[in-house]
Amino acid sequence: MKCAVVPREKFKSAVGLLIDGYVAAIPVKENGVLEYKKMDGKAGEKDLAGLAAYAVDCDELPYKSPKEFLFPQVEELMVFDNDSCTAVEKDTRDKIAVVGVKPCDLNALKVLLTVFFQGKYKDDNVTGRRENIMLIGTGCAKKKPGCFCDERGINKNFSSECDIFIEKPVDENDSFRFYSFTVGGDDVLDRLVTGGFGSYSDYEPACGQREGNGCEKEELVIEAEETELFDTADWEGISERCLGCGICTYICPTCHCFDFRDALAGNKTIRYRCWDSCMYPKFTLHASGHNPRASKKERFRQRVLHKYVYVKKNFGYVACTGCGRCIRSCPAGMNIRNVVREISGIRV
């Protein structure tokens, strides 16, 4: 880990240097929705450094998560016909700098990478992308309505699950601090310091002292075994309001289920992978017509237990970071935090 102190007046140019040579993915607000937009420096007319600096400074969480940069919604895998089959040239070589990723999402990307890399199957597409992505993290000043990162043991002010983490000044005399946690991050910091945008310091991450919510304890966990909850919890009552719209899974930073599909293009077939959702009836529909998760009760149970029990059992992490996205956007007001509290016997 290295730390460089960057004075306020040089902040914008320093951020500009970080994203230089990358396609920048920057949260921008359009029609009232904050979303990551990929922006190519070549376009010229946009002030990318300014936008990126603003994104680091802005204390809002983008509506959708940044998972699409590691795990895109659609990705073509191969093209085949009766005689031949070719793997599709991977887009994993695009160099993308994702700017202003908050600690919850940084932790979520860690979960994604673990799932796609440390399990029985290794997914080169996802991990290959990580090598070409620069993650620029930043903290949250305030908890947003619905957020419960603290209960999930995530420090909203600081995270090392990125290449560069930018800590904002606490008062007007303070400076920005850029921390690096990877070899790639170290290189950029070197360039930054040689370029005269800042100076190295032995400043420790303000982890202990600066947060409002301390270095958190992971409170919201399910201790019980799956078998204890599978049939005993009142899943029917719990899921009664759900409309099965699937939004919760599409915007969740850790949801990672996918489907393989074939599409005909001329006389060839393209096989691609696309996001799927456990909240859809078709997700588990068998060719016979039988559906083991026939109603929203089973589907909702899957979503909660997958996040809090199965991923934890298989990979060691709970696949929910408490970002609150699903709670804020559910049209029926379903609240995973309260559901977990209810089934694990924690008083609401």
Place this chain on the structure above:
Amino acid sequence: MELQDRGKMHECQEKQLAGICRKLLDEGKGDVILAYAGGEIENSTIPLFIRGCGEIERLKYDEYCYPNLAKYLLENKGKTGIVAKPCDARAIAMYIAENQLARENVYIIGMECNGMKNMDGSLAPGCCECSVHVPPLFDVLVKCNGEVVEREQYTNTGAPAGYEDDAVFNAVTGESGNAGDDNGVNEDKPLEDKSLERFKKELDKCILCFACRQACYGCYCPVCFMDRTMPAWISTDPGMGAKMVYHLGRAMHLAGRCVECGACERVCPSGVKIRYLIKEINSFCKDVYGYRAGMNPGEYPVLAAFNKDDKEIGFLRSE
């Protein structure tokens, strides 16, 4: 109407609701009552299923009661009471007209309504251009001033004075639609921008998650054509072709059936504003067939009615 007055108006309505719900449960007229409770997030409400007096405590009725509750009626929960704003009531009327629901199984607590708000305080989509303020169908009506009227006693005097038309409504509330809703389509006004570009621009944002379908009262096919696999109608690759099939298909399936609740627009994670298309078809149905969805449960839905003299200009028009 001043904002405080609105707050007070909902307070009056909320008080009455609790009493009505208690009475319904006592008299055994409802096994369950669909209503609203306060959400965890500020300025939001969530659907509430009232089965006992304990749940009545959680009941809430304020200017954030935007969810459309009608869709839960299709789950056959037995005799069901439902708190229904005009758009919910119109959806219920459509279910009855479309034979999805028996009138005697539902007890409708109609709410006179002057529009609901988004979390950010702007007027909710749907409400911006809504001109129906009294539910067209109810068993008991709770008026804005808290007055409760049984169906038998209600004489239709039309909308409360000053609310008959949107212009007046908007002038009174001082609000003119939610920010960002630049569709500006009013049922009575012709569509301004009919370009393919506009359509494509909206579709561009769509990620084909189908949340709009799930949230819509009118999309209740057991298996949507988009979910069929034998044959598959589209690929799940959210390319322009698939998106056009979906949105045009949905618009046609909702022809004249949309009750303008705005649920589809509210749920969309990508801010797609495609409802203008559906509204345009709605106003076409109103102009050509004099039909407005859910205003009269006895009326045959325009898409289901057959008339041999119909010139079918909707489908066959070549302009």
